[in-house]
Amino acid sequence: MSTHLHLKSPSKFLKSFLTVIAVCLSFGAFADGTSLRGGVLNEEAPAPALKKILETDGNLDRQFVDQPPLIPHDIRGYQVDKNVNKCLSCHSWKNAKKWNAPRISVTHFKNRDGKVLADVAPGRYFCLQCHVPQVDAKPLIENKFKPVESLD
Amino acid sequence: MAKELFIKRYWKMLKRPTSVALGLILLFGFAAGIIFWGGFNTSMEMSNKEEFCIGCHEMKDNVYEEYKSTIHYSNRSGVRAICSDCHVPKEWGPKMVRKIQASKELWGKIAGTIDTREKFLDHRLEMAEREWARMKANDSQECRNCHNFEFMDYSEQSNRAFTLHEKAQKNGQTCIDCHKGIAHELPDMSHVDGWGG
Numbered sequence: 001m002s003t004h005l006h007l008k009s010p011s012k013f014l015k016s017f018l019t020v021i022a023v024c025l026s027f028g029a030f031a032d033g034t035s036l037r038g039g040v041l042n043e044e045a046p047a048p049a050l051k052k053i054l055e056t057d058g059n060l061d062r063q064f065v066d067q068p069p070l071i072p073h074d075i076r077g078y079q080v081d082k083n084v085n086k087c088l089s090c091h092s093w094k095n096a097k098k099w100n101a102p103r104i105s106v107t108h109f110k111n112r113d114g115k116v117l118a119d120v121a122p123g124r125y126f127c128l129q130c131h132v133p134q135v136d137a138k139p140l141i142e143n144k145f146k147p148v149e150s151l152d
Numbered sequence: 153m154a155k156e157l158f159i160k161r162y163w164k165m166l167k168r169p170t171s172v173a174l175g176l177i178l179l180f181g182f183a184a185g186i187i188f189w190g191g192f193n194t195s196m197e198m199s200n201k202e203e204f205c206i207g208c209h210e211m212k213d214n215v216y217e218e219y220k221s222t223i224h225y226s227n228r229s230g231v232r233a234i235c236s237d238c239h240v241p242k243e244w245g246p247k248m249v250r251k252i253q254a255s256k257e258l259w260g261k262i263a264g265t266i267d268t269r270e271k272f273l274d275h276r277l278e279m280a281e282r283e284w285a286r287m288k289a290n291d292s293q294e295c296r297n298c299h300n301f302e303f304m305d306y307s308e309q310s311n312r313a314f315t316l317h318e319k320a321q322k323n324g325q326t327c328i329d330c331h332k333g334i335a336h337e338l339p340d341m342s343h344v345d346g347w348g349g
Binding site: 055100 | 221222223310311312315316333334337338339340341342346347348
């Protein structure tokens with residue numbers, strides 16, 4: 001296929017353009033502009049109701065092998081900045097035993113060059129970049145995703 | 153001569169007042185007492201109001217602004233705890249003591265000790281530690297005015313909360329031992345027991 005398609009042969013370009021239109025029309029979703037989330041694309045859908053944070057006493061199961069463990073409790077107002085890390089006040093190696101909380105992984109002591117530091121590596125300090133709480137929400141699109149057997 | 157007589161007469165009158173005058177004095181004293189006491193209490197109440205506390209920008213722009221996103225400001229049932237609910241004792245004696253201590257804060261206001269955000273942050277640890285010590289000393293009384301161990305239904309709490317509350321109660325711990333920074337941002341906690349690391 002020529003990269004200068006529409007410059008060199010306008011008729012060819014017209015052909016492929018029409019093909020694209022035809023393909024688009026064959027997908028009902030594009031033709032009438034309905035969104036996969038329901039509602040029409042050019043109209044703002046009403047915001048779904050806020051959902052409650054899922055709180056469990058155990059852990060939330062992992063869905064894939066490398067998934068960072070999920071947070072099974074509310075974290076409203078948790079302060080994580082240069083003054084204090086509220087997460088580490090329970091989950092650090094120093095404090096975890098007292099609270100009977102899971103300790104952070106030792107991998108978090110390694111910096112990005114693989115050097116092991118004496119405390120949590122700066123790149124790992126902001127817990128919420130990877131670890132998140134969950135809400136009790138159904139998937140937007142039904143799917144057949146299942147964790148691998150070893151995690152099930 | 154006549155003057156001396158007048159003083160003598162006056163003295164006599166004071167020494168043996170007529171019953172009407174005695175009644176009047178009592179009545180006036182009583183009324184003045186009510187007015188004074190009422191006025192005193194009203195001004196005490198007035199200085200416990202949220203509008204009074206955030207009347208100065210030091211409180212309004214720092215601690216109040218931070219508190220607005222917390223559960224004691226806005227929550228599902230609409231019950232609020234305002235500044236004085238946590239920071240001023242309810243009992244008369246301790247309340248008077250706290251109010252007199254607060255006069256030092258007036259001096260701070262005049263001197264401009266925390267009149268910018270930077271100055272406020274510089275003093276935050278010192279101020280926070282003072283308040284933690286006060287709460288520790290009175291067994292977090294202001295928390296317990298609403299949150300009372302005796303009336304907590306542990307079965308309504310998550311296992312996590314229940315286990316820790318039970319342990320705390322057994323060890324004689326008090327609310328503020330764990331629940332620091334629930335209504336305002338925390339200072340640098342790296343040297344605070346149980347937080348660092």
